[in-house]
Amino acid sequence: MITLTDIERSAYKNVWVVAEVLAGNIEAVTHELLGAARELADARGSEVWAVVMGSGVTEQAGSLAAFGADRVVVVDDPQLTDFVDEVEAEVLVRLIEKHKPEILICGATTRGRALIPRVAVITNCGLTADCTGLAIDSDTGDLLQTRPAFGGNIMATIRCSNHRPQMATVRPRVMAAPDAQEGRQAEIITEPLNQNDTRQLKKILEVFHSDETAVNLADADVIVAGGRGVKGREGFDLLRQLAARLGGAVGASRAAVDAGWIPYAHQVGQTGQTVQTKVYIACGISGQIQHLVGMQSSDLIIAIDKDPDTPLMQMADVAVVGDLFEIVPELIRAIPKL
Amino acid sequence: MKIVVCIKQVPATNDAKIDPETKRIIREGLKAILNPFDTYALEEAIQLRDQFGGEVIALSMGPPKAEAVLREAISLGVDSAILLSDRAYGGSDTWATSYALSRAIDTIGGVDLVLCGKQAVDGDTAQVGPGIAAHLDWMQATYVMAVDEVQDAGMTVKRMHEDGYDVCEVPFPAVMTVVKGINTPRVPTLKGRLASLKIDIPVWKPADIGADVERLGLDGSPTRVVKTQPPPPRSSSTKRIEGSPEECANALLHELRLRSIV
Ligand SMILES: Cc1cc2nc3c(=O)[nH]c(=O)nc-3n(C[C@H](O)[C@H](O)[C@H](O)COP(=O)(O)OP(=O)(O)OC[C@H]3O[C@@H](n4cnc5c(N)ncnc54)[C@H](O)[C@@H]3O)c2cc1C
Numbered sequence: 013m014i015t016l017t018d019i020e021r022s023a024y025k026n027v028w029v030v031a032e033v034l035a036g037n038i039e040a041v042t043h044e045l046l047g048a049a050r051e052l053a054d055a056r057g058s059e060v061w062a063v064v065m066g067s068g069v070t071e072q073a074g075s076l077a078a079f080g081a082d083r084v085v086v087v088d089d090p091q092l093t094d095f096v097d098e099v100e101a102e103v104l105v106r107l108i109e110k111h112k113p114e115i116l117i118c119g120a121t122t123r124g125r126a127l128i129p130r131v132a133v134i135t136n137c138g139l140t141a142d143c144t145g146l147a148i149d150s151d152t153g154d155l156l157q158t159r160p161a162f163g164g165n166i167m168a169t170i171r172c173s174n175h176r177p178q179m180a181t182v183r184p185r186v187m188a189a190p191d192a193q194e195g196r197q198a199e200i201i202t203e204p205l206n207q208n209d210t211r212q213l214k215k216i217l218e219v220f221h222s223d224e225t226a227v228n229l230a231d232a233d234v235i236v237a238g239g240r241g242v243k244g245r246e247g248f249d250l251l252r253q254l255a256a257r258l259g260g261a262v263g264a265s266r267a268a269v270d271a272g273w274i275p276y277a278h279q280v281g282q283t284g285q286t287v288q289t290k291v292y293i294a295c296g297i298s299g300q301i302q303h304l305v306g307m308q309s310s311d312l313i314i315a316i317d318k319d320p321d322t323p324l325m326q327m328a329d330v331a332v333v334g335d336l337f338e339i340v341p342e343l344i345r346a347i348p349k350l
Numbered sequence: 351m352k353i354v355v356c357i358k359q360v361p362a363t364n365d366a367k368i369d370p371e372t373k374r375i376i377r378e379g380l381k382a383i384l385n386p387f388d389t390y391a392l393e394e395a396i397q398l399r400d401q402f403g404g405e406v407i408a409l410s411m412g413p414p415k416a417e418a419v420l421r422e423a424i425s426l427g428v429d430s431a432i433l434l435s436d437r438a439y440g441g442s443d444t445w446a447t448s449y450a451l452s453r454a455i456d457t458i459g460g461v462d463l464v465l466c467g468k469q470a471v472d473g474d475t476a477q478v479g480p481g482i483a484a485h486l487d488w489m490q491a492t493y494v495m496a497v498d499e500v501q502d503a504g505m506t507v508k509r510m511h512e513d514g515y516d517v518c519e520v521p522f523p524a525v526m527t528v529v530k531g532i533n534t535p536r537v538p539t540l541k542g543r544l545a546s547l548k549i550d551i552p553v554w555k556p557a558d559i560g561a562d563v564e565r566l567g568l569d570g571s572p573t574r575v576v577k578t579q580p581p582p583p584r585s586s587s588t589k590r591i592e593g594s595p596e597e598c599a600n601a602l603l604h605e606l607r608l609r610s611i612v
Pocket residue numbers: 238239240241242264265266267268279280281282283284285295296297298299300301302303306316317318319322334335336337386
């Protein structure tokens with residue numbers, strides 16, 4: 013393995029946040045990461061930099077100063093309109109070689125988890141996936157990266173001493189976004205796209221953003237999830253109404269997905285998505301281990317089930333014993349309209 | 351089309367322990383299974399071969415007993431299998447694992463497509479697929495939920511995102527990782543089972559794949575696990591709510607108010 017000497021390592025400074033840009037907009041996870049980066053940079057006595065790659069993003073990039081960025085590197089080019097992993101990886105590698113950050117973090121989203129592993133391999137760096145905790149080791153100055161493994165049953169702390177930058181993807185909604193400080197300024201560094209960056213330009217033919225916000229499990233404060241107990245598509249319409257009233261998303265157990273009541277994108281669990289939300293309301297889900305590993309880190313878990321003895325009713329913070337078809341409509345009625 | 355499917359043997363239970371001394375997963379005593387996501391990669395490869403011709407090779411890196419998942423792949427219908435097994439591979443992180451697998455793919459030669467599962471359920475990293483693509487300098491498509499079209503030069507696929515999906519044209523050679531919704535995996539046939547008992551599975555050592563041993567195993571891995579611990583416990587008490595639907599709804603509303611959700 014190519015390891016760096018102490019002197020080589022000391023050339024790497026500052027904490028970088030790779031912004032999540034979606035349809036030309038900088039996503040909320042970027043603000044969360046800037047909050048985490050601020051703490052790390054303060055512990056290292058260094059700066060927070062944000063890297064924004066996209067098309068027409070220059071103006072928005074400046075807004076990151078308010079969330080704690082000291083400098084913002086902007087690569088604004090029409091060829092970055094859609095997410096092309098290979099191109100963004102080339103750009104990042106080039107920027108890393110030029111500016112030598114000590115730490116680089118990015119959201120553990122489908123895009124981040126496609127992009128950063130590519131960058132880590134090319135730059136001979138280690139990468140820790142899906143972190144939920146970041147800290148600086150006061151003895152060595154190394155980044156300590158904590159992440160769940162085995163479906164959340166073990167927390168592992170990982171260090172990457174001999175390589176720079178130290179890289180991690182960070183789970184959305186775990187770090188708190190700082191309040192915006194209006195008037196805070198950052199230096200904007202504009203970098204062009206090089207010809208070599210686009211040597212592997214795959215064609216994106218179509219982008220489909222679901223206007224049904226109900227699918228976006230990663231960004232929701234509340235998830236209303238249904239299982240076999242929901243009985244069918246109509247049952248999920250009921251859950252959608254509740255989710256809409258709470259401003260949340262709809263999740264599902266594998267049994268409900270396999271029955272064809274709701275698309276796979278909603279599935280929570282071992283073979284679906286892992287979610288960590290403020291409130292998880294499980295309706296008619298028994299809570300087999302494969303489901304639990306996907307939602308057990310949520311702050312408040314509510315279960316509604318006729319059967320008081322299911323695994324989920326045992327582990328929930330609030331277990332409501334009863335028929336979901338009677339309780340959920342009552343709840344929808346009881347919630348004041350926004 | 352020449353397709354390699356990377357498959358991993360993982361512990362079956364979700365409460366595996368880690369040895370506090372070695373910081374390695376204690377694999378003894380746990381039933382080992384084929385990583386669930388890899389069953390979708392295998393199925394996709396077999397369907398592509400059956401439709402467009404060519405061959406499917408299953409590839410795994412792991413201890414000698416990982417051979418079992420390769421035999422399972424044969425019983426499902428892949429044409430051949432290769433195991434990377436040697437002490438030098440032990441303790442590899444995703445950088446070193448994707449390096450070893452990429453060396454093996456290069457050694458196989460003439461490969462058009464590499465398929466991986468979205469992630470392995472033990473490490474949950476989802477890093478090995480894109481890592482292989484980077485080592486090979488090939489293009490990639492991750493979280494693939496559908497194959498729309500296959501041309502001579504490449505494939506058109508749908509990539510799943512949190513907020514929807516996109517459709518992209520990926521030229522060969524390429525690496526793709528697949529999610530569960532892409533297909534329904536078949537079960538082994540009797541003929542397949544018999545074939546899996548007979549087949550000879552070669553074991554490739556680092557020298558066989560021209561790998562630099564300095565880049566393999568624990569020493570070749572940039573990351574180090576320094577500590578493992580159980581996750582913070584959840585509050586042990588469960589608040590039970592029973593009563594009429596209206597009482598239940600009101601009690602729930604109270605809980606949601608406490609959290610400022612409504
Ligand atoms: C390799 C593998 C991977 C898997 N991955 C996943 C995964 O990612 N996600 C996942 O969820 N599962 C997964 N599973 C499946 C998992 O083991 C369970 O089979 C599944 O989660 C069960 O779904 P369920 O709770 O909806 O159904 P059930 O277990 O049938 O539970 C239904 C519940 O609804 C209740 N109920 C019925 N009617 C009502 C009513 N009117 N009002 C209130 N309650 C009612 C019942 O009492 C029961 O508790 C996986 C399994 C395997 C083998």
